[in-house]
């Protein structure tokens with residue numbers, strides 16, 4: 001079974017907005033209630049692992065008696081709040097995440113509901129969800145008929161827009177394609193990537209860079225305003241809108257780039273590195289570009305897999321920058337400031353281009369294994 005998510009903007013009526021707000025609130029309420037109970041038990045029993053494990057997870061049903069208004073909203077949304085929290089605990093005990101935290105009004109406004117007995121429908125530009133009348137939806141792309149809807153996540157942005165992310169599943173397996181054309185990509189500090197074939201930087205469009213600058217300035221102004229004041233609130237909305245614009249432009253760019261590559265090539269080779277670790281070790285701080293690379297590789301993966309093609313990740317310790325792509329000699333040291341790769345064999349090439357070629361060759365080698 002392969003999964004794919006489709007995200008569309010939805011336009012609830014005022015009446016529907018009220019119920020959505022209630023649902024967001026109830027999900028948060030139930031989540032916090034369960035967390036409080038679990039936390040109390042955890043504090044009490046943390047020295048007795050066996051007893052702690054036996055503790056049953058609280059269910060939303062038990063709160064419905066006491067808090068009648070919980071019955072007004074989609075019960076699947078509440079059930080998913082429980083699953084979310086359980087997942088949070090599993091990740092915590094597995095050492096993959098911090099202890100789950102309480103949600104407040106500033107937390108992401110969203111809830112997830114599941115397809116049960118045809119309770120979710122898409123009809124003629126409308127989305128039908130449990131407890132809600134059909135909601136207008138801008139469906140800019142078709143969901144293939146062999147995809148079945150699994151769940152829907154409804155969310156509200158800080159600027160007041162509503163979206164639905166529809167998760168679908170598909171039984172049909174795509175036939176693996178013969179991998180004839182292969183490209184290597186090197187993550188680029190100044191753009192998105194440099195490819196092994198042309199050695200050109202896939203650079204963000206100028207309007208995107210300008211929007212980023214505008215956002216930074218707007219954030220600076222916000223930080224100088226008095227928190228909670230009218231002027232602060234006005235600026236906060238401005239920042240949120242710019243954030244949204246920048247995110248949309250970036251996604252658009254990442255989709256276009258990944259689409260072009262996955263049409264042209266059968267396999268794409270990248271380095272398997274953890275951007276979070278990398279930005280820490282190299283002191284980039286919180287860069288927007290880093291997050292984009294992770295998202296970009298996700299896009300590449302599903303766009304390739306949908307066509308029976310392949311994303312190849314090579315070992316993060318592979319010395320892609322230090323190796324000469326002509327004679328294979330590995331340099332002992334290469335500083336970040338050296339933008340041109342020069343080898344004792346006489347080979348000279350742009351640093352990132354040389355790395356992209358090495359990444360491609362390493363990918364080809366792992367394919368043959």
Ligand SMILES: [Zn+2]
Nearest residue numbers: 324327343345
């Ligand atoms: Zn060389």
